[in-house]
Amino acid sequence: MFTAAALVVAFAAVLVLYRAIKGPRVYDRLLAVNVIGTKTVVLLALIGFMYERPYFLDVALVYALINFIATIAFLKYRELGRLD
């Protein structure tokens, strides 16, 4: 069950990857990367269940935080040209 769900999530991420490659704008790419990132969080949680290692959840939580901060930081940099 977890394997099937993980495969579906990975397939969805591959579909979105097409948008990240094609663009056309930088915002489309960022949107796609952000969506792939949040799918990765779910994928990590599912992998933790597949191999019965709950420690993966900590990785997923940290990845969710990093993904969010990265998107915001990139947008801020693009808008202001600096990060302080």
Next chain:
Amino acid sequence: MDLRVVLAGLFMAAGCFFLIVAAIGILRFPDFYTRMHPAGKADTLGQALIIAGLIIYWGINLVSVKLLIIALFIMVANPTAAYALANAAYASGVKPWKKGEERK
């Protein structure tokens, strides 16, 4: 088969469906702002449903509390990130697509 496992499977199947629809929407919709809709909505619900399925499967303990925190964080962070993206695009003058125009 346990009823709880069946219920968890149903939640996860629904979540997978919404994630696939979100991906299709991101591919199919004609411009950036319309693509925000699947990214901000269907993606959030899909992930929340999959994680809800995992919580149902696992029962209530420390692991499912962690899962709940992940789900709540995604439900706050995903629309915020979508808003930040839309706002940045709007501020830099990306024009919204109107009905009848060529898709970009």
Next chain:
Amino acid sequence: MSFVLTAIIMFAFWLLLSGEFTPILLGSGIVSSLLVAYISHDLLFGNARFGVLAGRFWRFLLYLPWLFKEIVVANFDLVYRTLHPKMPIDPEVRNFQADLNTDMGISMLANSITLTPGTVTMEAKSDGSFTVHSLVRGSDAEDMERRIKRIERGA
């Protein structure tokens, strides 16, 4: 006040995530939650009084079931529009003025708009002016604004 409250919440969160009670983990938890509370205690609660915050939190919990229902409705609508071969969408951009005065209320409305039928927030300013992109002409957010105002003020 907000410093102590933030530190307590951070430490509870730490305990929840670590799940172990060895002295080294507890010690680093105390140090890091105090540090985080020192840096960011004015972000979580602002300057509002405790009673007001508790009331808002309670009314927010009452708002959640309605929000979940709206999210599900929004998603089925979106699924229909995504999978329909002709893609029945007609996007428009609209401005409106929301009568909210806390940052928390405004960001809550902005996120709720993004999650619910046919609309994504494009711009939200702290004076309450919103720019909304909607997938279909004529979907509105006034009902939601009323509900969030009720959370903010308790009327």
